[in-house]
Amino acid sequence: MPTIHAAMRNGLLVAVRDDVAEHDGATTDGVVSDGAVPGDAWRTTRRLAEHDLECVAVHPASPDRVFVSTFDAGLHRSEDGGESFERVGQGTIGEHVMSLAVDPESPETVWAGTEPSAVYRSTDGGVSWEHREGLTDLPSSSEWSFPPRPDTHHVRWIEPDPHDSGHLYVGIEAGALIETHDAGETWEDRVETARVDNHSLTTHPDAPERAWSAAGDGYAETHDAGETWVHPQEGLDHRYCWSVAVDPADPDTVLLSSASGPRSAHNTDTAESYVYRKRGDSPTATGGGVSWERLDDRGLPTGEGVVRAVLAPGAAAGEFYAVNNRGLFFTTDAGDSWTRLGVEWPAAFESQTPRGLAVLA
Incomplete structure (x- = not known):
């Protein structure tokens, strides 16, 4: 039963799909229209509409x-799947929070x-937060x-390394891609080949x-944990890149949104x-x-x-999700074909940009 958390500029949409055609309280508007999947039933809730959202994270x-x-x-933070939220980090973290990440090996580390x-x-x-100083x-x-x-x-993106809990990639908008190998005890400045305006990693x-x-x-x-970066861009006609996702079963298949x-x-x-x-590995600069x-x-x-899509991988080979101002979409063949999910899409979202996407497949 997939759960999708889509953060738009003014509201978090939480969509839970049931594996039956009907469900008490399910929202089915649009299930068979606009290319949506027939037979799906989605329960949707909208939260935090009074705030200016930046991103969403869940483990x-x-x-x-x-x-x-x-x-x-x-x-x-919500402890009930997005039904209710409470503010955390007050007194330590300021008003303008731009990025989030949960350690892939330890859901307690955020x-x-x-x-x-x-x-x-x-x-x-x-529950409690500490400033990792020195950035x-x-x-x-x-x-x-x-x-x-x-x-x-600001810190636009934080990407923990799933193979080294102390290693983080941190994208500064704009100016640098920073790294740490000791969980923020010390910070390493940008390398010459890294991009300077990293939106997502x-x-x-x-x-x-x-x-x-x-x-x-x-x-x-990068193929060497950030020591050097290559820039394969043949065929990429729009190079203001926003979101990147990699096939769950094939790290050589990459999807990218851009303008x-x-x-x-x-x-x-x-x-x-x-x-x-x-498709295909590209270890050389070109x-x-x-x-x-x-x-x-x-x-x-x-x-x-x-507007530029936010992308997220699914659970199986070829599965990706995408959200833009037109709705939520899903592919099982790495983008050869997409289906609009039968999720009620508020009219207000048609004029907003997506800020984040978290999928529990």
């Missing part, structure tokens, strides 16, 4: 504990990133700046030392975004002949009027 081993970060009211750039850690499931002492920090608010910057449990980055200044991946720039990525009035796929393919006309809305 499969603790599915009832959901974290949602906001720009206007700090960090919120990471949060803020604006201005700072990283916080909890080792008790979000802004790095030499490159004098160059960090977020263009819409140029006097500040991902890792894979079956691919040690590999990581993938979707950045405003292009796509990148030509921030206005076409984020603003519904001027939106024009796309989803690309790359990709070694591996090319990106644009996934147009596959059932997933792209192009004019569509």
Whole structure:
């Protein structure tokens, strides 16, 4: 029974699918329209609509504990699968929480990133938090700046390494990709080949030392745990990259959402975004002949009027989920074909950008 947590700008949508056609209280509006899957019944709830959301995180081993970060009211936690939320971290974490991550091996260890750039850690499931100091002492920090608010910057993404609990990739928007190998005791400054405007990163449990980055200044991946990065971009015509996801069964199959720039990525009035796929490893700087393919006309809305998607892997080979301003979508063949999920989609979401996607498949 999959559960999807989709964080839009103004509201968290929690959708739970039942494996029956009807269910008491189920929301079935749109189940058989607009390409949705017939026979599915979804129970949906909308929470935190009064806040300005930034991201959502949940661990499969603790599915009832959901974290949602906001720009206007700090960090919120649910212990009942998103039915209710309480604010946590007050007095330690500020109002502007931009990123979240739960350690893949330890659901009690949670990471949060803020604006201005700072990283916080909890080792008790979000009850208490500590500031992992020293991030802004790095030499490159004098160059960090977020263009819409140029006097500040923030931690856009935190990606724990599933093969090393002390190793984190931390994307600063904009200015650097930072790392730590001791859980934030010390920080390592950006390397020359890393992107500087990292929007999202991902890792894979079956691919040690590999990581993938979707950045405003292009796509990148590493094969040596961040020591060097390569930039295979042949066929990638839109290089303002936002979200990246890797096939659960094949780390050489990568999906990427992108646009030509921030206005076409984020603003519904001027939106024009796309989803690309790359198959095959690309350990050299140019990709070694591996090319990106644009996934147009596959059932997933792209192009004019569509903001950049947020992507998430499913549980089985070829499974991915995507959310944009047109709804929630699912593929079982790595993007060859997509199905719109039969989830009630509030009209307000059609003019909003998705901020995060967490799937418990």
